[in-house]
Amino acid sequence: MILQALAFYLFAAILLVSAVVVISARNPVHSVLCLILAFFNAAALFVLVGAEFLAMILVIVYVGAVAVLFLFVVMMLDIDHAEMRQGFLNYLPIGALVGLVLLVELVIVAGLWQYEPAMAAGLAQPVPPLDVRSNTAAIGDVLYTRYALLFQAAGIILLIAMIGAIVLTLRHRQIKRQRIGDQVRRRPEDVIRLHDARSGEGV
């Protein structure tokens, strides 16, 4: 138990520190790298509470795809972050106020949260207890059977998105392609001309 508590505090501390670095680092690339560190630690926290599926999704989706995309964007766009952060102190009070309101709301929600007792009866697919079946297996139980139709339909939506992205961006402009035959067929007498250029007048 003590080991778990130690692990929790370790991961939580690293998470908080890296989150602070994300918004305070001068170099945007450092920000993104710290964001990835924060994601990893959040994933570790999920593992500690037994939500291993969420942990894996966090690593695969957020670290594997989203953060890498961020990294590309940050590296490709030439943003001067020092300039962007100039009004930081001016906005600090109002930012802190918004943060405080959010914190109070979260505390209220966490304190007053309760399940409607009648709701448990209406659940379509109650989640089995963790010691019976892990989350991943429980999701797999229904995802590819009961909800197979929706799973496939979501796949088709992604296909439509892909077609759409290609249709709207790919254009068959006059692209110069390499034609090896033409290159080989080229002869000096076709392409080289001799000009008598007088000095000072050009060709």
Added chain:
Amino acid sequence: MMAAFPAHDLLSILPALWLAIAGMALLMTGVFISRNVSHIVFWGAVASLVIAGFLAIVSPVGGQPFDGLLAVDAFGRFMTVLVVTGAVLALIMARGFMRRESMERFELPVLMVLATLGMYLMVQANDLMTLYVGLEMQSLALYVCAAFQQDKLRSTEAGLKYFVLGAVASGMLLYGCSLVYGFSGSTSFHGIVATLAADSDSTGILVGAVFIAAGLAFKISAVPFHMWTPDVYEGAPTPVTAFFSAAPKMAAMALLVRVLVDPFAALVDQWQQIIFLLAVGSMALGALGAIGQRNIKRLMAYSSIGHAGFALVGLAAGSEAGVHGVLVYLAIYLVMGLGTWGCILAMRRDGTMVEGIDDLAGLSRSQPALALALAVFMFSMAGIPPLAGFFGKFYVFLAAIDAGLYTLTVIGVLMSVVGAFYYIRIVKLMYFDDPADAFDRPVGRDLVPVIAVTAVVTVGFFLFSDPLLDSARNAAATLVAGVSPTGQ
């Protein structure tokens, strides 16, 4: 705990399987065949849609495959046939336009087939998740279709506007879905019915239902969620606009009817007021907003807002007769709307499309047949008997009177009279004004059959209306009976 893959359910969603496979096969054909590709994919798409409609008609109804994710019933079948008809006719009309406007690319038919698949899921949805997935599948394909002429500023603008506002609508819909799920513990329509049976004044579910209705009202462009319609209708390529006003409108309306009449049946007193306001607003804006329009595509956009309002009158009645009225109205609107779009597609001069209403002046002298067809559609939209449009309005108003909604009916009839002004003004322009320059001839092999068939149906509706009325009545009866107080 372990459920097997419900293989036996695949048979009951045969049209969806067919559309998905056909769509992907057409895509592959388009990618790998280089000669004559748009021709092959185009006719392939028409054929697959026709076959899908046929499969929907012959496949048995009454099941709830995939543990109730879908409800394959007579209502779904009726709406599937409408949606597929709209898609086929719009696609046929698109052919000539695509060739002339050099947007002859095979992706458009593929996207329309996949959008139709989404609409199939929408009209048969029996679960909030199916509802959303179907809606998103449809919308995503339509956003791309709207922006299909990427070289034209208007088309890109239409696509972007449609996308952003559609995303807002999806957000509202999802928020509503999450509230309903949170308060009922179930996303399935049966589960919601069961929760409402136990506790019929759950505020959470009511708020969720309002958000869902607002999200769907966006899709049918009912006031006050109509802002995108004129811009998108004007900017999108004309055949795509014709498709918008036909198929997706049917599907979204069917979804709204099913959601309100099935899971939220117990809240009828509450949602009736919402639909009442949506109907009044849409009818009024459709009638008054169209008067100042000079562009015929914008005019048709306002007209479609107005027609959505008239259809909602039937839904506001909340009865079986009301649902029947909505179905008949949608079927008739589909036919006369597509016919009008066919006439608009025939409006071109020297190879380019013209869209001004004044360009129609004196059409009766240069092209009497086209003018006659357009006059028929305009009179029908205005609701002049004995044309089809009159019967559409007749059934929804009848249902509203039966339900005691006299105010709504009176407003509806008044707005119908106001709307008649701008429809008949077009007829006056065509028949009594000095001719403008003539349009290009011939009208086109793709347009003539569509215009002719829709015009004949519009005129002859009262002679051969029984099959449509019967199947609509049957569809309405299964939808309303399926949710009688027992909840199943």
